[in-house]
Amino acid sequence: xxxxxxxxxxxxxxxxxxxxxxxxxxxxxxxxxxxxxxxxxxxxxxxxxxxxxxxxxxxxxxxxxxxxxxxxxxxxxxxxxxxxxxxxxxxxxxxxxxxxxxxxxxxxxxxxxxxxxxxxxxxxxxxxxxxxxxxxxxxxxxxxxxxxxxxxxxxxxxxxxxxxxxxxxxxxxxxxxxxxxxxxxxxxxxxxxxxxxxxxxxxxxxxxxxxxxxxxxxxxxxxxxxxxxxxxxxxxxxxxxxxxxxxxxxxxxxxxxxxxxxxxxxxxxxxxxxxxxxxxxxxxxxxxxxxx
Amino acid sequence: xxxxxxxxxxxxxxxxxxxxxxxxxxxxxxxxxxxxxxxxxxxxxxxxxxxxxxxxxxxxxxxxxxxxxxxxxxxxxxxxxxxxxxxxxxxxxxxxxxxxxxxxxxxxxxxxxxxxxxxxxxxxxxxxxxxxxxxxxxxxxxxxxxxxxxxxxxxxxxxxxxxxxxxxxxxxxxxxxxxxxxxxxxxxxxxxxxxxxxxxxxxxxxxxxxxxxxxxxxxxxxxxxxxxxxxxxxxxxxxxxxxxxxxxxxxxxxxxxxxxxxxxxxxxxxxxxxxxxxxxxxxxxxxxxxxx
Numbered sequence: 001x002x003x004x005x006x007x008x009x010x011x012x013x014x015x016x017x018x019x020x021x022x023x024x025x026x027x028x029x030x031x032x033x034x035x036x037x038x039x040x041x042x043x044x045x046x047x048x049x050x051x052x053x054x055x056x057x058x059x060x061x062x063x064x065x066x067x068x069x070x071x072x073x074x075x076x077x078x079x080x081x082x083x084x085x086x087x088x089x090x091x092x093x094x095x096x097x098x099x100x101x102x103x104x105x106x107x108x109x110x111x112x113x114x115x116x117x118x119x120x121x122x123x124x125x126x127x128x129x130x131x132x133x134x135x136x137x138x139x140x141x142x143x144x145x146x147x148x149x150x151x152x153x154x155x156x157x158x159x160x161x162x163x164x165x166x167x168x169x170x171x172x173x174x175x176x177x178x179x180x181x182x183x184x185x186x187x188x189x190x191x192x193x194x195x196x197x198x199x200x201x202x203x204x205x206x207x208x209x210x211x212x213x214x215x216x217x218x219x220x221x222x223x224x225x226x227x228x229x230x231x232x233x234x235x236x237x238x239x240x241x242x243x244x245x246x247x248x249x250x251x252x253x254x255x256x257x258x259x260x261x262x263x264x265x266x267x268x269x270x271x272x273x274x275x276x277x278x279x280x281x282x283x284x285x286x287x288x289x290x291x292x
Numbered sequence: 293x294x295x296x297x298x299x300x301x302x303x304x305x306x307x308x309x310x311x312x313x314x315x316x317x318x319x320x321x322x323x324x325x326x327x328x329x330x331x332x333x334x335x336x337x338x339x340x341x342x343x344x345x346x347x348x349x350x351x352x353x354x355x356x357x358x359x360x361x362x363x364x365x366x367x368x369x370x371x372x373x374x375x376x377x378x379x380x381x382x383x384x385x386x387x388x389x390x391x392x393x394x395x396x397x398x399x400x401x402x403x404x405x406x407x408x409x410x411x412x413x414x415x416x417x418x419x420x421x422x423x424x425x426x427x428x429x430x431x432x433x434x435x436x437x438x439x440x441x442x443x444x445x446x447x448x449x450x451x452x453x454x455x456x457x458x459x460x461x462x463x464x465x466x467x468x469x470x471x472x473x474x475x476x477x478x479x480x481x482x483x484x485x486x487x488x489x490x491x492x493x494x495x496x497x498x499x500x501x502x503x504x505x506x507x508x509x510x511x512x513x514x515x516x517x518x519x520x521x522x523x524x525x526x527x528x529x530x531x532x533x534x535x536x537x538x539x540x541x542x543x544x545x546x547x548x549x550x551x552x553x554x555x556x557x558x559x560x561x562x563x564x565x566x567x568x569x570x571x572x573x574x575x576x577x578x579x580x581x582x583x584x
Contacts, residue, residue, distance in 0.1 A: 115519075115535055118519040118535060119519070121519055121520060122519075123519060123535045126535050126536065126537040127537065128492075128493070128535075128537070132495065159452060159453065160451060160452045160453070160493040160494070161451065161452070161453045161521070161524075163492075163493035164493075164517055164519050164534075164535045165519045165520065168493075170493055170494075170495065171495065173495075174495045200420075200455075201420070201452040201455035201456075201460075201462055202452070202462075203424065203462065203463065203465075203466045225456055227407075227410040227411070227413055227414075227415060227456050227457050228413060228457065228524075229453070229524055230524075232453075232520075232521055232522075232524060242456075243407055243410060243415045243418050243420075243456045244418065245418040245419065245420070
């Protein structure tokens with residue numbers, strides 16, 4: 001297991017962690033400057049942040065600073081109610097792939113979608129099995145486009161509390177079943193983004209990490225689970241402030257050969273998003289060394 | 293599959309559903325009167341409600357109305373940090389068993405506990421595997437006491453969002469593994485309380501219901517999952533108001549031979565707990581017929 005205590009060369013910042021400080025959007029190019037100033041070598045930006053900054057301007061800034069991506073957030077949202085929406089999803093995912101290529105991302109992270117309409121508060125139906133079949137079909141189609149571009153796809157299993165509205169792939173086992181079905185030869189083109197917030201509770205976690213192996217462990221995200229958690233989406237904790245045994249799980253992942261970045265992704269409306277962005281980044285560096 | 297549309301003979305009310313209306317506790321004996329007035333034949337009361345009403349007074353009222361229990365809520369909370377706390381948990385669980393016997397409950401429902409201290413906001417450690425081992429030991433010990441009293445134990449897998457603070461048994465598969473370990477002969481002494489709020493999302497749900505079989509399906513709880521869900525604990529929905537395909541899952545359970553009550557358990561601080569209790573019960577009856 002790598003020693004993180006002496007430096008933060010394997011720290012990546014998911015830019016949602018500092019996307020809005022004191023309620024004001026922190027522009028992506030400024031976030032990149034702040035990361036560079038702290039010797040942070042990698043980020044994972046969100047598409048809306050990139051769109052606001054400009055794709056080419058983002059690519060130039062990354063190059064200027066020598067910052068690389070640990071992933072690109074995000075494609076997915078494969079579920080649909082009609083052919084037009086399916087096509088719109090496919091088109092949008094292709095654009096996400098192209099952006100990921102421009103930014104030289106190692107993978108496109110997929111949040112697969114839940115019941116159609118549920119995220120807007122009104123699910124079109126209750127057929128989660130049907131939604132799951134649409135997701136598998138959508139990933140299958142996107143995988144062809146991704147292979148053409150030599151871009152890897154990383155399915156992110158989301159916590160079961162998001163099954164209805166954000167992602168109906170909710171366990172590592174389920175995500176790996178999709179990988180087995182669509183990439184039976186384990187070419188590495190399709191794998192997982194393992195976010196500890198979503199999977200830490202899973203009694204089969206160690207077994208599934210072994211099953212994934214190095215070929216399918218494409219990204220590793222950290223934050224912490226707070227007790228109490230006061231909001232389903234935006235009350236994630238900083239590493240060390242919660243109950244997840246992060247080093248234990250990192251050891252499992254690294255035992256499989258994972259040697260990439262540890263990406264910090266924290267949505268925290270009432271705490272970390274209310275602080276100075278530089279302070280948040282400094283804390284990420286410190287906690288990366290002491291708690292990851 | 294039984295037809296629920298013509299009557300509500302298989303409706304049970306978990307009394308937490310109407311425990312506090314407009315912020316005021318509704319006394320259990322009054323709840324029982326209101327259930328009897330509506331022809332509701334079963335309830336599942338909570339220990340604190342029984343304690344407030346008096347155990348013998350509750351037993352008499354149930355007998356007077358001819359209301360039976362679909363379960364008794366609840367035993368469990370097996371995790372501990374020291375021998376004194378372990379003993380306190382054991383003693384308390386024995387008392388719960390005795391109360392369940394006095395009330396002629398078919399089973400004692402077990403919410404097994406999470407990381408010690410987490411429910412109070414300060415987890416003593418991050419070793420969820422260790423907590424899970426304590427839970428298995430605790431159930432094993434209680435099972436002896438339960439067998440002596442001819443009282444069944446029903447492990448309730450709780451949604452993974454409660455893994456830290458309420459219950460570290462979070463899937464049906466995990467609960468059934470405990471059953472297999474402690475009651476390999478499938479005597480029926482140990483089984484599951486299947487609450488759809490906790491398990492609806494599970495991609496292996498149908499498979500695990502089949503695995504449980506009639507011997508281990510001891511209780512069936514319903515409510516609904518709202519989108520959005522605004523609170524992790526107290527924003528459950530009334531059947532029909534959310535995304536759970538309740539009839540589909542009831543069909544799976546009944547295909548295994550389950551023929552017991554469908555127990556409504558809704559914690560809803562900002563909606564159902566703010567209404568007149570009689571109106572809530574009337575709605576439960578109506579939705580039981582139309583949406584379960």
